[in-house]
Amino acid sequence: MSIKNNLEKFKMLMADTAESFGRNRESVELLAVTKTKPVEYVIEAYESGQRLFGENRVQEAEIKVPQLPSDAKFHLIGHLQSNKVRKACQFFSCIQSVDSLKIGKKIDNSCRELNKIMDIYLDVNISEEDSKSGFKNDKELLEIVDELVLLDNIRIVGLMGIGSHVNDSSKIKNSFSELITLKDILENRFPILKDLKLSMGMSGDFKEAIEMGSTMVRIGSAIFGSRI
Numbered sequence: 001m002s003i004k005n006n007l008e009k010f011k012m013l014m015a016d017t018a019e020s021f022g023r024n025r026e027s028v029e030l031l032a033v034t035k036t037k038p039v040e041y042v043i044e045a046y047e048s049g050q051r052l053f054g055e056n057r058v059q060e061a062e063i064k065v066p067q068l069p070s071d072a073k074f075h076l077i078g079h080l081q082s083n084k085v086r087k088a089c090q091f092f093s094c095i096q097s098v099d100s101l102k103i104g105k106k107i108d109n110s111c112r113e114l115n116k117i118m119d120i121y122l123d124v125n126i127s128e129e130d131s132k133s134g135f136k137n138d139k140e141l142l143e144i145v146d147e148l149v150l151l152d153n154i155r156i157v158g159l160m161g162i163g164s165h166v167n168d169s170s171k172i173k174n175s176f177s178e179l180i181t182l183k184d185i186l187e188n189r190f191p192i193l194k195d196l197k198l199s200m201g202m203s204g205d206f207k208e209a210i211e212m213g214s215t216m217v218r219i220g221s222a223i224f225g226s227r228i
């Protein structure tokens with residue numbers, strides 16, 4: 001398996017997909033999800049030109065991030081526990097998995113100490129699976145955003161969602177459209193939230209996500225092979 005080949009093929013497929021839905025070829029970013037994969041894979045992807053990486057565990061990032069040049073940027077895409085916030089703020093350039101006010105405030109606090117501003121996405125549960133983390137209703141989310149927008153060391157840049165795990169394109173698209181509705185609601189209500197990004201789409205549903213307006217797809221197995 002050549003990661004370089006897989007990456008190039010996938011990027012072509014992403015661009016073609018965007019174009020087929022009337023979108024600009026460059027309008028969707030690729031987050032290469034390297035969780036559970038050895039750092040050599042990350043380095044090979046970096047050497048093939050990839051700069052954006054996704055990891056779901058802080059402990060794994062702690063080992064991998066220092067082995068990459070500083071222009072490799074890592075996004076946290078997995079649920080974040082309170083006791084790992086400080087480390088997460090050191091190793092990640094963006095936290096896509098903010099799913100509570102408490103975590104948002106902790107990130108803000110740690111980043112104040114570290115003298116940085118963290119880009120965050122709000123993790124929204126759009127897949128109707130109770131076990132998943134993420135905000136579950138609009139009212140809860142709006143109340144929390146009321147407070148999060150006041151914090152100086154975090155910047156809400158977008159919404160993240162995991163599509164429904166079903167084999168039905170229209171159901172998958174319905175779940176993504178919930179994220180889009182929420183984006184519109186937030187942008188209308190909070191003038192400082194402009195052009196929120198949409199992190200949606202994985203190896204199995206990136207086409208639906210791109211059709212619906214995703215600005216970043218998070219791709220693991222389609223590039224690095226399946227995880228056991």
Ligand SMILES: *Cc1c(COP(=O)(O)O)cnc(C)c1O
Pocket residue numbers: 033035056077078162202203204218219220221222
């Ligand atoms: C693992 C993971 C991905 C990538 O999944 P693939 O199906 O391997 O592309 C994307 N997003 C999140 C939140 C993940 O945990």
